[in-house]
Amino acid sequence: MSEDKAKRIFNKMMEKDRFSHWMGISPVLLEEGHCVIQMTVKEKMLNGFEILHGGVAYAFADSAFAFASNSFGRIAVSIQGSMNFEKSSVLGETLFAEAKAIRVNHKTANFDVEIYNQNKEVYYRFRGTVYRKSDSVLEN
Numbered sequence: 680m681s682e683d684k685a686k687r688i689f690n691k692m693m694e695k696d697r698f699s700h701w702m703g704i705s706p707v708l709l710e711e712g713h714c715v716i717q718m719t720v721k722e723k724m725l726n727g728f729e730i731l732h733g734g735v736a737y738a739f740a741d742s743a744f745a746f747a748s749n750s751f752g753r754i755a756v757s758i759q760g761s762m763n764f765e766k767s768s769v770l771g772e773t774l775f776a777e778a779k780a781i782r783v784n785h786k787t788a789n790f791d792v793e794i795y796n797q798n799k800e801v802y803y804r805f806r807g808t809v810y811r812k813s814d815s816v817l818e819n
Contacts, residue, residue: 685709685750688816699742712780714747720772730767739776740792740805747778748809749816760807
């Protein structure tokens, strides 16, 4: 599958992905099994300590995970995910989430996601597993 197909899948998924829109996600790299997205930390994303809320960080990683896992063309849904929080992000920072396939089988796939700043300093690490349905992303 081409980079063009990964972009079409991303656009199809984004049509109804209201939370990714709220986060202000934009694509940097879209290809089969690999994507990089970016967002800027907004005031409404901060917790009581004025750092990026952990749920928003997780959601950002989950969005990259979703775009990369569905880029193969089959609908993929999360069945497991965990995240390590290594450094806190603050208001105004631009973050990147890079998702990479580490194992893809017929029915499941595992992905790693790193969230980092413009200097490639890693803030969060996510690992997830998806169940791969037989339905096509683009035909639904």
